[in-house]
Amino acid sequence: xxTAWHIDEDLSRDYTQGRIDAVLASSVEAHLLVxxxxxxxxxxxxxxxxxDRVWDDIVAVVDAPAPRPLERLLCHMGVREHTARLLxxxxxxxLGWIAASALALLFAVLATGETTRFxxxxxxxxxxxxxxxGVVMAFGRADPAHELALAxxxxxxxxxxxxxxxxxxVCVALALVTGLALLNDRGALAAWLLPALALxxxxxxxxxxxxxxxxxxxxxxxxxxxxxxxxxxxxxxxxFGSAVQLLSLAVAAASSFLIFVxxxxxx
Amino acid sequence: xxxxxxxxxxxxxxxxxxxxxxxxxVLYARHAxxxxxRLTRRCADAGVVDDAVQDTFVAVWRTAHKWQGKGExxxxxxxxGIRRLLDQLRGRSPAIIKDHEDVVVSAEEQVLLGxxxxxxxxxxxxxxxxxRAVVQATVLDGLTSREAGKLLGIPTxxxxxxxxxxxxxxxxxxx
Numbered sequence: 001x002x003t004a005w006h007i008d009e010d011l012s013r014d015y016t017q018g019r020i021d022a023v024l025a026s027s028v029e030a031h032l033l034v035x036x037x038x039x040x041x042x043x044x045x046x047x048x049x050x051x052d053r054v055w056d057d058i059v060a061v062v063d064a065p066a067p068r069p070l071e072r073l074l075c076h077m078g079v080r081e082h083t084a085r086l087l088x089x090x091x092x093x094x095l096g097w098i099a100a101s102a103l104a105l106l107f108a109v110l111a112t113g114e115t116t117r118f119x120x121x122x123x124x125x126x127x128x129x130x131x132x133x134g135v136v137m138a139f140g141r142a143d144p145a146h147e148l149a150l151a152x153x154x155x156x157x158x159x160x161x162x163x164x165x166x167x168x169x170v171c172v173a174l175a176l177v178t179g180l181a182l183l184n185d186r187g188a189l190a191a192w193l194l195p196a197l198a199l200x201x202x203x204x205x206x207x208x209x210x211x212x213x214x215x216x217x218x219x220x221x222x223x224x225x226x227x228x229x230x231x232x233x234x235x236x237x238x239x240f241g242s243a244v245q246l247l248s249l250a251v252a253a254a255s256s257f258l259i260f261v262x263x264x265x266x267x
Numbered sequence: 268x269x270x271x272x273x274x275x276x277x278x279x280x281x282x283x284x285x286x287x288x289x290x291x292x293v294l295y296a297r298h299a300x301x302x303x304x305r306l307t308r309r310c311a312d313a314g315v316v317d318d319a320v321q322d323t324f325v326a327v328w329r330t331a332h333k334w335q336g337k338g339e340x341x342x343x344x345x346x347x348g349i350r351r352l353l354d355q356l357r358g359r360s361p362a363i364i365k366d367h368e369d370v371v372v373s374a375e376e377q378v379l380l381g382x383x384x385x386x387x388x389x390x391x392x393x394x395x396x397x398x399r400a401v402v403q404a405t406v407l408d409g410l411t412s413r414e415a416g417k418l419l420g421i422p423t424x425x426x427x428x429x430x431x432x433x434x435x436x437x438x439x440x441x442x
Contacts, residue, residue, distance in 0.1 A: 015304070016304055018307075018308060021392060022391070022392075022396075022399050022400075022403060023388045023391045023392050023399075024388075025308060026391075026403060026407050027388075029305055029407065030407065032301050032305070032341070033339055033341045033342045033345060034339055034341070034342075036276070036297070036341075039297065039298070039300070039301045039341065040297070042300050042301050042304060043296075043300045045300065045304060046299070046300040046303045046304065050303070050313075050317070051295075051296075051299055051300065051303070053317070054299065054317050054320050054321050054324075055292075055295060055299075057317075057321045058295070058321050058324045058325055058328075061321070061325045062325060062328050062329075
């Protein structure tokens with residue numbers, strides 16, 4: 001659409017400096033929407049450096065990798081962007097890993113139906129090791145971005161704790177869902193929670209000395225052989241009585257203390 | 268590929284939808300300056316304006332495929348830009364705007380082209396600044412009453428009553 005009048009130099013200067021009244025400014029703006037030549041005449045009024053800076057920011061946003069669904073979900077839930085990114089790239093929060101954990105739990109739960117005596121024990125023994133596996137995969141050498149995490153000016157303990165909490169949360173949710181759906185004994189639903197907390201926190205505490213992968217493997221191995229040994233001797237799930245629950249709580253508390261004391265030793 | 272410079276806006280926008288970065292750059296060079304100037308008249312904070320312009324062109328890049336090829340590209344960009352400015356002023360993450368595709372040059376804007384010394388211009392100038400701001404936000408910037416209220420920092424109901432009063436006054440002036 002062509003119009004009779006165009007923005008001349010005086011008008012252009014007055015407009016860009018905000019020195020014209022609202023009606024004239026409105027006319028200028030309405031005209032600008034339809035006249036490419038007048039739009040072009042305004043280009044020099046905006047400093048080149050400012051436009052370049054905004055352009056660089058645009059390119060940075062456009063080129064940024066699209067956030068994963070988990071990251072978007074977390075942002076939606078009010079988690080801060082950088083925390084969401086740290087959680088979103090956690091190997092053990094990927095769909096594949098979560099599916100594998102769910103499958104392991106499912107088999108453990110199914111085992112409870114097989115025999116009356118050892119079945120439940122299988123679930124109670126396996127369930128706490130699932131979050132341990134998830135936690136050791138979440139940081140240390142198992143993390144593909146491990147080197148970056150080491151070099152970044154960000155506390156490794158903080159990273160480990162944020163990720164361990166998320167992994168623990170996911171595992172507990174998974175175990176509760178499978179347990180609620182398939183377990184008959186409601187007591188068993190909760191019996192493994194404190195041992196799980198104890199094992200994961202102990203793994204984290206030991207990670208200040210050893211590679212998390214080895215710490216996790218050692219703890220899980222000890223746990224499983226301990227459960228198996230007790231079960232063979234006494235033959236029931238006495239291991240999940242109140243004494244063990246209290247012991248688990250004590251281990252978890254001691255491990256938390258260790259993590260706090262040795263927070264500078266993580267690397 | 269330097270012939271992008273000679274392409275029309277709508278042709279550029281069509282290839283931007285296919286991911287043509289060079290076309291996007293040309294589009295930015297053409298439209299960012301006036302957008303900066305026009306937004307500056309609504310918000311004096313250069314940092315906020317820059318953020319709004321940035322958001323606008325990110326939205327242009329991502330939603331170019333939604334442009335239906337009707338009306339002026341500049342008007343479409345303005346529709347996005349003024350709403351991104353509102354988002355910035357509200358301090359919230361940008362909401363998904365569906366209706367900016369419909370922003371085309373309205374009949375009122377066509378009337379305003381070249382009337383600055385005419386009767387309507389005089390009448391508009393006689394309005395109080397409050398009423399004129401409402402006319403500007405709703406008629407010229409193409410905002411809804413609610414959006415205009417957010418831009419001007421007044422309740423939606425006030426925008427509506429001021430617009431009614433402005434309309435009545437203009438009718439009297441021009442009768």
